[in-house]
Amino acid sequence: MIxxxxxxxxxxxxxxxxxxxxxxxxxxxxxxxxxxxxxxxxPRGMRAADRPPVDESAELRSRVxxxxxxxxxxxxxxEALDARWRHDWSExxxxxxxxxxxxxx
Amino acid sequence: xxxxxxxxxxxxxxxxxxxxxxxxHRSDTDLLVIGxxxxxxxxxxxxxxxPRPVVSFYNWDELRRMWSYGSLFLDHVRREGRPLRRCHxxxxxxxxxLATLPPFERARRDLDGFRLALDEGEAxxxxxxxxxxxxxxxxTVARHAAILGCYCIGEAAFGRLRPFEIWGEAxxxxxxxxxxxxxxxxxxxxxxxxAPKWMTLEIxxxxxxALVRRLLDxxxxxxxxxxxxxxxxx
Numbered sequence: 210m211i212x213x214x215x216x217x218x219x220x221x222x223x224x225x226x227x228x229x230x231x232x233x234x235x236x237x238x239x240x241x242x243x244x245x246x247x248x249x250x251x252p253r254g255m256r257a258a259d260r261p262p263v264d265e266s267a268e269l270r271s272r273v274x275x276x277x278x279x280x281x282x283x284x285x286x287x288e289a290l291d292a293r294w295r296h297d298w299s300e301x302x303x304x305x306x307x308x309x310x311x312x313x314x
Numbered sequence: 315x316x317x318x319x320x321x322x323x324x325x326x327x328x329x330x331x332x333x334x335x336x337x338x339h340r341s342d343t344d345l346l347v348i349g350x351x352x353x354x355x356x357x358x359x360x361x362x363x364x365p366r367p368v369v370s371f372y373n374w375d376e377l378r379r380m381w382s383y384g385s386l387f388l389d390h391v392r393r394e395g396r397p398l399r400r401c402h403x404x405x406x407x408x409x410x411x412l413a414t415l416p417p418f419e420r421a422r423r424d425l426d427g428f429r430l431a432l433d434e435g436e437a438x439x440x441x442x443x444x445x446x447x448x449x450x451x452x453x454t455v456a457r458h459a460a461i462l463g464c465y466c467i468g469e470a471a472f473g474r475l476r477p478f479e480i481w482g483e484a485x486x487x488x489x490x491x492x493x494x495x496x497x498x499x500x501x502x503x504x505x506x507x508x509a510p511k512w513m514t515l516e517i518x519x520x521x522x523x524a525l526v527r528r529l530l531d532x533x534x535x536x537x538x539x540x541x542x543x544x545x546x547x548x
Contacts, residue, residue: 236434
């Protein structure tokens, strides 16, 4: 059985790793979506006793929703747009890191 | 010169299926807004003239960067877009960008990115990821890959199915395989996440994923030849 929090933290770390490389902006977008969905739904195969992380904390839920909205702007439907990603990534990265820290506590 | 007015100046272009004339009940309205002030974006999204507007907003600096590498998105607008509103100060500004768009420089980088996205998506499905989420993301990968493939072989195409059809024909695919790849991509992209229909859609996922991988594998040669052509021309 998977550890929900550890799994979500790993997904968020993968987002951070992709975001540092402009050539990986396409992957960063997918990794971010994967991480946010895992935070909302929990991972597939989640232990019966676990709940999705957003259900455990109002602050987490608020941060996830905020990041989802920001990601929508950052990830235009038609282009990897690494220029915008580089410019706005520092804010996204800070929020992703904050989410990971919140999960780790 | 009224700098305030200039800073609020913007262009709006229609592209996608409504510009092509093949929109259906599933079609959004694809709008491109270019400007240095979000007022243009707000105007476009507030317009009641178009059903389900999906607005891509870029400032002129971003646009210039996209032009510099021959953005496929700009190529799409160049081929099929229609101006709805031009800048007042420099009405030919965007048109000039489109008319002078250089060849796309990032084919190899994009193909490598698509392959990595497929690898990660498949690993996630095999692990603790959610198939509907992964398949929906990979459906966009597949479509972008088909668009890139068609561009590289000199038969640029956009739209929901056409890029797959053109690639399938060029690569001599069995018609059933082309249809499975194309229709699977459409189903995965347009089925709402979490909908009961996903239980059925996931049944054919393995075959669809194999077709996506085949598409990417076959594109290796096309991208190599395209980039060789670019280097010879440089």
